Amino acid sequence: MANIKDIAKMAGVSVTTVSRVINNYPYVSAEKAEAVRLAMKKCNYQRNINAVHLSKGKxxxxxxxxxxxxxxxxxxxxxxxxxxxxxxxxxxxxxxxxxxxxxxxxxxxxxxxxxxxxxxxxxxxxxxxxxxxxxxxxxxxxxxxxxxxxxxxxxxDHYKSFTAALNYLYQKGHTRIGYCIGRRSGTNSEQRDAAYKDFLEENALSYNSDFIFSGCFNFEDGEKVVAKLIQQKSRPTALLVTSDQVAAGILTCCKEQGIFIPEDLAIMGFDNQPISQVMHITTLEIPLxxxxxxxxxxxxxxxxxxxxxxxxxxxxxxxx
Amino acid sequence: MANIKDIAKMAGVSVTTVSRVINNYPYVSAEKAEAVRLAMKKCNYQRNINAVHLSKGKxxxxxxxxxxxxxxxxxxxxxxxxxxxxxxxxxxxxxxxxxxxxxxxxxxxxxxxxxxxxxxxxxxxxxxxxxxxxxxxxxxxxxxxxxxxxxxxxxxDHYKSFTAALNYLYQKGHTRIGYCIGRRSGTNSEQRDAAYKDFLEENALSYNSDFIFSGCFNFEDGEKVVAKLIQQKSRPTALLVTSDQVAAGILTCCKEQGIFIPEDLAIMGFDNQPISQVMHITTLEIPLxxxxxxxxxxxxxxxxxxxxxxxxxxxxxxxx
DNA sequence: ATAATTTATGAAACGCGTTTCAATGCAAGA
DNA sequence: TCTTGCATTGAAACGCGTTTCATAAATTAT
Known part of the structure; x- marks a missing residue:
């Protein structure tokens, strides 16, 4: 395989000139540029990108x-x-x-x-x-x-948006609000948890660990949430679900279980993914x-x- | 930033030896190896991966x-x-x-x-x-x-699996079978189309272009399929859907429209994605x-x- | 004790394009 | 006519680790 030196030799110019042609830099006469291009074509020249990377440091x-x-x-x-x-x-x-x-x-x-x-x-x-x-x-x-x-x-700002969502549900009359989240740790989760706790305190509501469902990432995780839900004797009346996928899963399983949405359980998703639109899920849009x-x-x-x-x-x- | 040469000088060895230490090659005495490691630590040495790439050609x-x-x-x-x-x-x-x-x-x-x-x-x-x-x-x-x-x-082998799926539906009594697919072109799509046409011919069924829905990629595309479906006066009784996501979307919309699955319309998905399990969709498993x-x-x-x-x-x- | 290995070690070549710097030629401005 | 300046061009330095090959020393085998 030919390298820039070979091309230079072939075209009767220096490697600098070849480099200039390759990178469209000025100050190359038309004839030499042509000669270089010809040589490159002849050899099916391909510059070694790793050499470029090394040289440029990028x-x-x-x-x-x-x-x-x-x-x-x-x-x-x-x-x-x-x-x-x-x-x-x-x-x-x-x-x-x-x-x-x-x-x-x-x-x-x-x-x-x-x-x-x-x-x-x-x-x-x-x-x-x-x-x-x-x-x-x-x-x-x-x-x-x-x-x-x-x-x-x-x-x-998940603190802010979670608070807004909680207040929205509160205004709609919900006082037994739970939420579903992916992992417990992480900045976003912590912000949400803080918002949740502050919201409860502000409205003099009590904290119920049963109302928090973690490990909710995918559609299928909604199934687990509903399974837990139906076992609870005092269920939440509203659920803030930090992923539309999970919300959709919950919705689907609730229908199967005869839990009516939003009458028995209000659900609010996150992201405004296409699935939430099709399934008419109230959600918080995040332009991902x-x-x-x-x-x-x-x-x-x-x-x-x-x-x-x-x-x-x-x-x-x-x-x- | 220190390079391999600097390290070599510092440790009082050749660059070759440094390279050997870095790459855990044999034939380096314990003392020299230690000296090299010390020098590397002192300089917080980081080898330039682009130089490695260039040198190795990988x-x-x-x-x-x-x-x-x-x-x-x-x-x-x-x-x-x-x-x-x-x-x-x-x-x-x-x-x-x-x-x-x-x-x-x-x-x-x-x-x-x-x-x-x-x-x-x-x-x-x-x-x-x-x-x-x-x-x-x-x-x-x-x-x-x-x-x-x-x-x-x-x-x-999409020809084979599509044929198998079609036959499965046929055995279940379906003769008006349609299918949903992503794009029309592409090897996989062509194999499926060939299987579809061969199946029709073999069973003396007529081809109906209304039974083929393309542009089906995501959950939300199921909505469009159902929208088209309800406008048709002679609908298919079964649909082979080359993506569980789309199948799930169709299922969801059908429920809304009062189309009963599988009574009014049989649906068969593809991939066996988690969503198909939750929604009890019959599917063709592909271990992606x-x-x-x-x-x-x-x-x-x-x-x-x-x-x-x-x-x-x-x-x-x-x-x- | 001698030959054959194995272990250690480094100089130098190799992979290859980019960029700086110096030099030459030529044209426009003074 | 002489400076100033831009257009051209190339030599050489630069980025840096890997690998081959030659050499020397230390073992092991015969």
Missing amino acids: TYLIGVVVPFSNHPYFGLLIEGIANAALKNNYKLVLIQTNYEKDKEIEALTMLKDKQIDALIVCSRICEWSVMEDYIEYGPIILCEDARGKTVASTFV VEVGKKLFHQAMDGENVSHEEIPVKLIERETV | TYLIGVVVPFSNHPYFGLLIEGIANAALKNNYKLVLIQTNYEKDKEIEALTMLKDKQIDALIVCSRICEWSVMEDYIEYGPIILCEDARGKTVASTFV VEVGKKLFHQAMDGENVSHEEIPVKLIERETV
């Missing part, structure tokens, strides 16, 4: 950390990031962690290695103190409220594709540490 | 081409690939094409560039003749029946995570062009 790769890739929430986020990446000639390196710390650290190591130019963490597992050590190696972008921290972030796009642009604008809050919108449909 | 990156990343079908496939990649110290570069040829060619170019060591195409758009030109640059793996072609593949794993291993075993057929299993539930 890879045009952005790491994206997600716990799962088969979840619509992350799917949409990735979609948004991928679209923006495409437009900017960047590629994504997907790092699926399955919520294992080691995997996340591997991603951070890739940043340190300079194998990726920046790292977007869609859902963080490592403690902040661990992440902090890697900031010096390149931009790290979080998809969680990171105000006050020294990395950029695009986020939903938009979030993904912003995340990418923050990754590009590495030095600038900004924090973008994404507003959510309550979409009233038929499950509350 | 990147430990595998490209994965998908049309969308927010679809459970591809999500599971990616999951399978990602898990296997993780175990083998490979990373994935996700290339989302949105079914645009240019994007796929970009992925092929990455292979040519040696930016990725192999390319897995989960859903092909480019004509085979285009792909063929890139085979010489590295392993290309297809997730479609590529027997007879010079690239490896892991696939479901397993497929992903196989795809990865074929990518690893580049020179060996193998074709792995994945058997599917009919899972009887309550929608037929």
